[in-house]
Amino acid sequence: MQYPPAIISSATSRLQTLFDVENLPASNLEALHYKLARVIQHLLQADLSRLLHILYRIDVEERQVKEAMIADDPEIIAERISRLIIKRELQKAEIRQRYSG
Structure with a gap:
């Protein structure tokens, strides 16, 4: 799914705050996923x-997190969790934009 730049930027900004990191890519979802996966790992x-x-604060479904953690490789687990987090934050950014204006 394609997201408008404003949605991606909003989600990225929130993730930077939640994870207390800087310089998460705000224009490229794959780059964001890669960098966030490193932080998660x-x-x-x-x-x-x-x-x-x-x-918990992001409100990722517990069932999805448990499924994502079924792997022997921490890198795979981090990548799966990163995708769940980004997907949820993009959903929330869309909702905020829809109802703010």
């Missing part, structure tokens, strides 16, 4: 409770 290994708290 770090949290999986270093601070799982913080990652779970962020997932």
